[in-house]
Amino acid sequence: MILYDKIIIGITLGGALLLLLLAGVAKKWISNKWRMAYLVPTVAAMFVLAKEGFEIFMLGAYMGILLMLIGFLKEDAKVRQNCCISALILGLITIPVCMWSPKYRSVDYVQDFQDGIASMQEHYLLTEHKGIDWESLYEEYLPLFQEANRKQDAVANVIAWYRFAAEFRDGHVYFSMDDEETMEMAWERVCGNDYGLSLMPLQSGQVVAVNVEPDSTLSQAGIQNGTVITAWDGRQITEVATESVAYQMHSYADQDNEAFWLPIFAAGVGGESVRITYLDDAGKECQLDLPKLGNYYERLKNTMEIVNQGVETGHMMWEEIDEQTVCLRIKMMAFDKKSSQSSDYSGMQEEIRAKVQEYKEAGKTNLILDLRDNCGGDGQMVMALASLFAPPGEHYYCTDGLWDDLAANYVKDEKTGRFVPGKEHYFQGENIWGDHIAILVNSNSISAADHLTKIMQGMSNVTILGFTEANGSAQGIGEVMLESGTFRFSNALLLDKNGDIFIDSDTNRESGNDIDVRVPFDEEAVHALFDRGEDYILQYTMEHAW
């Protein structure tokens, strides 16, 4: 039971007991004003109801509270006592009714889905760009929400939302809720079984074992990080991976990024045991049966963290990597409250200028801007950062869509059906570093991090590196509040110089946010990451970017 309903029941039971005692006190001992006590439970309950709303299964307690009100109207002690006893009984009955009813405080997940999709259909900007067929999506996902609703299964509701959101191949379409436990349970439910390893594709196209459980059947058979796995339960690994619901819950705007991550999901697919086919040290194909060890979620999460190398560090932290190199970790495109409220990032720029001066004086020549796992934020901060490091002169950022206040929509060209460009944004470069800069990204570098990557692409003093491209989702986000959570999607339009959608991929699934150097995910990378725990991308950058 939720706290506020417990309070109502407390008011009912506590109020009934106290008023029962009061009703027994002879009239001559107390003044008429004491009858006001019979109003108190109703008034208190009204405030609680205003906070949490009406619940049909709490009707017994509500009726009990109203019965106590009769004591205010009738001075007869017997009537008052009977009302209080009835309220007490009703309050007591309400407890098991609420506790044992699966529909108590139930959420209408179907209505939530219908509200969410209706709002999205009205405001989502990329319908044509991404070739969205609303009707077929609705038909496909409605049964999932109906099933979640029938069982009142909050976890199934989260899974349905994630799968629905992933269909858009847009990192800005997502569902979230405050209840992190339910979100975790959703991932645990869909990740499948852990067989002691994860799978990642090498640049060569082979799939290898990674994050292998030490001292297990795998290690006894000689399977270690980097061992090539050729089949999973006798089937192609990529084919198996697409059956994983965990894969279906992940949204990849860019198909290259999806291909990079796809095999990881296969490693959770299977029953009590799976038969893997692998190449032994001599290159001979062997088979091994692996028993289920538990749930795959933790290993999947851990593998992703290791590969993504989103270094656990504070936001806007400077780190000296070696005598020549310094790294600025930018975890989000936000600096402080003052800057975000005023859109004035001159304070941040001053701090960065001072730091750059300090490091230049200390003889540093290489600067790395680490945008891995950068979750995005304010475009103004992107512009402020870009202007510090871009070569001198004017640079183009992007173009707002032209907004029609009367029509309350972005303007489209009637003939071509394309969005009409509005205000173009430019910034002045300073290049305060002077020397070359490397920018590190991963598939979690999204939104404003995508922006910074895009606008610094092709600059003569910049190299962008990563195992994968940045996320490839760049439009502004709007949200619709639902009963079970919040659903967000792209709704603020940004265009490029040609009037095309800025960064976000279309039906071809190419985001247009390419990197200069794709760090090879090879055997060396696997051993560096999973055996030696090194930050491979950073090391590769130091060796190859300058």
Added chain:
Amino acid sequence: MGNIIKSQFFQIVRDKVIRWMLVITISMQILIILLPDWLETEEPTTTSEFFAVDGGMGVFMFPLFFLIVVTAEICGVDFLDKTHNYELMGGHRRKEVFLGRVIPALVIGGGGAFLLMLLPYGIHVVLYGWGTKIAFGQVVLRWILMLLPLLRLVCEFSLLTFLLKNPYVIMGLGYMFFILTTYISEVIDSFNVFLGITNLSLLTMVSKWMTFGLDAKMNYIFEASLSAEIVWGTIIASVGFGVAALYLGYVFFKHDDMN
């Protein structure tokens, strides 16, 4: 009863507390509600946008305090000099004595608070026009409906006044209520019809959709039409709770020992 009502109006017109409350509330409606809009906004918003974005809950805070003070003063001040007793001894029925105070409280307290609530919008319209963000008719319906929770609050504070028989205690409680409502979004983050105050919040709440440009300029899409659920919920809750409060107040007053 007509004479009691007339005497109440005679008294109200000369009541210093009510006069001062009126002056203070008008000043506050201009200073607190409109001044920030004048100072902070580079380009003044139209009134329809002001209603939807800025003019929500803040607009009825001071009128609410006015409503409480006026209701307490009308229904409670005669308890201090036992006027009720003299009226009863003079041959008036208890029902007449009761309604003779509640009706002026509804008219002056409820009606006055309603007009004071509209004052900032009126000034805004004169200065900046209505605009195109929301259809005028949709807001008018909301305003008309807002009168109902205000009248309900008069009934509820009348009940409280007849229970406690001291206008100044009610004003003190009203002040606490006023403080509570100032922080209402933190205390009761609710939009429903269970309390008069949450019902008013519900009627000022306009669902909006927001987009933005890179330079952070916001573009709003407002949806101000009310659902049948809200319209009928407001009517039923206001009438139901209002009548119940008056009935309870009258029952208490009827059985009350006036000595």
